[in-house]
Amino acid sequence: MKKFIPLEGMSQFSPEVYPAYQNSACGPTTIFVMLKFMFGKHVAQNVNILYRMLGTTKIGLFRWRLIKNLQNYLGTDWVVKNCSLKEAMKQIDEGRPVAIKFDKYFTLQWKSKPTFTYHWVPFIGYEIEQNELLLIVHDNGGINRDSQIRKVPYSQNYKVISFVKIEPRKKK
Numbered sequence: 001m002k003k004f005i006p007l008e009g010m011s012q013f014s015p016e017v018y019p020a021y022q023n024s025a026c027g028p029t030t031i032f033v034m035l036k037f038m039f040g041k042h043v044a045q046n047v048n049i050l051y052r053m054l055g056t057t058k059i060g061l062f063r064w065r066l067i068k069n070l071q072n073y074l075g076t077d078w079v080v081k082n083c084s085l086k087e088a089m090k091q092i093d094e095g096r097p098v099a100i101k102f103d104k105y106f107t108l109q110w111k112s113k114p115t116f117t118y119h120w121v122p123f124i125g126y127e128i129e130q131n132e133l134l135l136i137v138h139d140n141g142g143i144n145r146d147s148q149i150r151k152v153p154y155s156q157n158y159k160v161i162s163f164v165k166i167e168p169r170k171k172k
Contacts, residue, residue, distance in 0.1 A: 004125035011141025027061025027120040088163040098123040099164040
């Protein structure tokens with residue numbers, strides 16, 4: 001079984017991102033790519049504006065700050081909040097990407113060996129191979145590497161990841 005959203009990625013080290021922001025721009029880049037996919041080009045002008053608007057710092061973007069500031073930006077028609085793996089997979093099934101934060105440090109998983117130590121990426125799909133759940137993410141690139149799609153084993157990373165969904169508010 002495989003589910004996949006054909007999302008156009010972007011490197012946080014793209015020339016469009018201010019050099020002073022690049023090392024800590026994975027969160028805003030993730031959100032920019034997701035918003036561009038979900039709403040088109042007119043929702044967020046560029047990563048640099050999102051960097052400031054979301055409250056990103058030189059050490060990155062805190063999850064609570066992302067949720068609060070993105071919720072304020074999108075307004076009451078949208079829900080921005082933490083979600084479980086099951087909810088994140090449901091979002092993928094419904095055609096919406098989810099932000100994943102890998103965070104070895106604030107989860108106090110010093111001895112673990114996750115795919116990323118501290119990084120935000122768009123979660124764009126999943127598949128099961130040989131009874132293992134693989135999360136398909138669009139990595140935001142590196143200094144000498146473009147963004148790319150990667151498969152990340154859930155079992156190796158579950159202790160350090162958290163999910164943030166963006167979904168339309170259900171009308172009553």
